[in-house]
Amino acid sequence: MKIKILFALFSAGLTTYAQNTTQEYFKLTRSSFNEKNAYETTAFVEKYFRVPGNSGFNASIYYVENILKKAGFVQQKQNEVEAALTYRIEKRPMKNNTWEPVDANINIVGETQPLISFKTNRNMIPINCGSTPADGITAEVVFLEKTSAADLAKLDLKGKIVFSENHPSSLLQLATNAGAIGVLGYAMPRYTQPEVHQTSIQFGSMKANSEIWTLLLSFAAKEKLKAACLKGSTKLKVYIQTKIYPSEELTIVANVKGSIKPDERFVFSAHVQEPGANDNASGVGTLAEMARLTAELYQAKKIVPQRTLTFLWGDEIVSTRRYIVEDTSRAKGIMWGMSLDMVGEDTKKTGGSFLIEKMPDPSAIWTRGTDKHTEWGAGNVTEKDLFPHYFNDFIFDICKAQGKFANWTVNFNPFEGGSDHTPFLQSKIPGLLMWHFTDVFYHTDNDRIDKVSATEMKNVGISGLTAAYSLISADEQTATATVSQVKNDALARLKTEFELSKDAIVKGKAVTDEKHIIATWSKWYVDALATINKMPVIAETTRVGSAIKFATNEVEKQTKIYLEGLK
Numbered sequence: 001m002k003i004k005i006l007f008a009l010f011s012a013g014l015t016t017y018a019q020n021t022t023q024e025y026f027k028l029t030r031s032s033f034n035e036k037n038a039y040e041t042t043a044f045v046e047k048y049f050r051v052p053g054n055s056g057f058n059a060s061i062y063y064v065e066n067i068l069k070k071a072g073f074v075q076q077k078q079n080e081v082e083a084a085l086t087y088r089i090e091k092r093p094m095k096n097n098t099w100e101p102v103d104a105n106i107n108i109v110g111e112t113q114p115l116i117s118f119k120t121n122r123n124m125i126p127i128n129c130g131s132t133p134a135d136g137i138t139a140e141v142v143f144l145e146k147t148s149a150a151d152l153a154k155l156d157l158k159g160k161i162v163f164s165e166n167h168p169s170s171l172l173q174l175a176t177n178a179g180a181i182g183v184l185g186y187a188m189p190r191y192t193q194p195e196v197h198q199t200s201i202q203f204g205s206m207k208a209n210s211e212i213w214t215l216l217l218s219f220a221a222k223e224k225l226k227a228a229c230l231k232g233s234t235k236l237k238v239y240i241q242t243k244i245y246p247s248e249e250l251t252i253v254a255n256v257k258g259s260i261k262p263d264e265r266f267v268f269s270a271h272v273q274e275p276g277a278n279d280n281a282s283g284v285g286t287l288a289e290m291a292r293l294t295a296e297l298y299q300a301k302k303i304v305p306q307r308t309l310t311f312l313w314g315d316e317i318v319s320t321r322r323y324i325v326e327d328t329s330r331a332k333g334i335m336w337g338m339s340l341d342m343v344g345e346d347t348k349k350t351g352g353s354f355l356i357e358k359m360p361d362p363s364a365i366w367t368r369g370t371d372k373h374t375e376w377g378a379g380n381v382t383e384k385d386l387f388p389h390y391f392n393d394f395i396f397d398i399c400k401a402q403g404k405f406a407n408w409t410v411n412f413n414p415f416e417g418g419s420d421h422t423p424f425l426q427s428k429i430p431g432l433l434m435w436h437f438t439d440v441f442y443h444t445d446n447d448r449i450d451k452v453s454a455t456e457m458k459n460v461g462i463s464g465l466t467a468a469y470s471l472i473s474a475d476e477q478t479a480t481a482t483v484s485q486v487k488n489d490a491l492a493r494l495k496t497e498f499e500l501s502k503d504a505i506v507k508g509k510a511v512t513d514e515k516h517i518i519a520t521w522s523k524w525y526v527d528a529l530a531t532i533n534k535m536p537v538i539a540e541t542t543r544v545g546s547a548i549k550f551a552t553n554e555v556e557k558q559t560k561i562y563l564e565g566l567k
Contacts, residue, residue: 042285053098053247136239143229168214251314271316276447282344337424388527490525
């Protein structure tokens with residue numbers, strides 16, 4: 001999709017106020033965003049295997065709190081409007097116990113070196129796994145090439161360890177029923193390239209309070225153990241130490257109060273849980289620096305937010321959804337949501353690309369041309385799920401501007417879901433995801449600080465803040481310029497889809513179906529243009545509405561030409 005940069009789209013007849021404001025925000029964020037701060041926070045958080053309520057999760061929350069306090073945020077006592085810069089830590093008792101890993105080893109009896117160890121593979125212990133006796137347990141391991149209930153019924157597994165090339169959770173109940181004491185398994189998707197990165201293990205989970213334990217193996221460990229089992233009887237000594245205990249769930253929320261419409265807001269969200277550096281210590285670190293910088297600029301009177309800017313750290317999807325739904329009055333004022341998830345990748349090492357995951361537009365239904373889904377996979381999006389809004393194009397063009405400035409590669413993908421942008425969309429609030437994919441270290445214990453780029457986090461932080469500052473203080477010039485931007489993006493998209501549809505018809509696709517695609521894109525953009533009317537903090541004239549009407553006419557006129565051209 002050929003989308004031009006925002007600043008090239010301002011018409012000559014407008015004043016330069018809106019352009020200069022956005023450019024000034026870029027200057028402020030580019031000169032003041034401290035990537036070393038973001039990196040140091042990421043390095044602190046990634047030390048821990050983070051599960052809601054456990055010591056690593058809580059330590060990360062309190063680390064962010066310390067950053068906020070030093071930046072000038074004051075702890076909220078009664079409500080978030082009692083001061084210009086406030087924060088609060090929300091504490092909730094957990095229904096279930098929290099969990100954290102401590103140590104583990106698997107040794108093949110008779111060999112001096114461990115088959116695998118927690119020190120090098122902290123994802124080997126699935127979430128909710130219990131402990132072995134303090135001195136470990138020694139037992140024969142049985143390799144299963146077939147894992148059906150009927151196959152297991154033929155084997156004597158009592159007191160033994162079951163091993164297969166499947167995720168251990170799939171065998172947990174069958175192995176328990178057969179009297180086994182533990183299960184070893186393997187589960188690595190192809191895009192992680194396990195034959196190349198042979199020590200990687202993706203983190204997983206198992207049923208809480210299970211009678212037996214399970215452990216995960218890397219490709220290298222799996223192959224070595226399989227070879228040993230095929231040679232003959234093999235015994236393992238397994239040691240696991242974990243902690244399972246009652247706790248409370250923490251969420252931290254910081255606000256920079258808007259001066260004119262404090263009830264309207266832009267919300268950034270970064271989840272704390274998960275054990276990786278990129279996923280999602282990098283989101284925590286980037287957002288913490290974004291909050292620190294915002295406080296600095298506010299106190300220096302270099303920015304004067306007219307709407308509120310909110311920063312949230314918590315449990316993925318859970319905390320964001322709760323923030324939206326638990327206070328219906330507050331939810332009505334949320335105008336935009338942004339998820340920062342896996343935003344710090346050193347792309348030369350991970351193979352990933354920075355992406356903006358769009359709100360549902362027709363590319364999520366008809367994915368063709370340069371559009372493509374990631375290995376995460378397409379969602380089940382239908383036409384009733386489409387979410388027309390200027391937010392897609394506005395954020396993409398801001399990021400493209402930073403990309404051009406910093407030689408930073410920016411891409412996008414159709415909507416897929418699965419992170420903190422989803423709760424916004426489910427509540428009919430515009431929400432986007434900043435992330436990276438495909439990452440060969442995704443969810444693995446090789447997702448460590450050496451795979452993180454401070455420069456990447458800076459580019460994300462600059463883009464996110466510049467967009468947010470522009471929107472929370474948007475005036476009619478900003479809105480009118482956005483109308484021009486979105487109109488041009490619409491015309492570019494329609495031209496692309498027209499060419500794709502012509503080729504599709506030549507290849508035998510139905511003309512009516514291809515016309516429907518064009519018409520759907522046209523309606524999406526016409527409806528997106530209409531949403532710009534609510535962008536200005538104060539609507540003083542009918543200028544924005546007139547610009548929308550003019551742009552809509554251009555889009556509809558061009559749509560008619562394209563529809564008539566499809567035969």
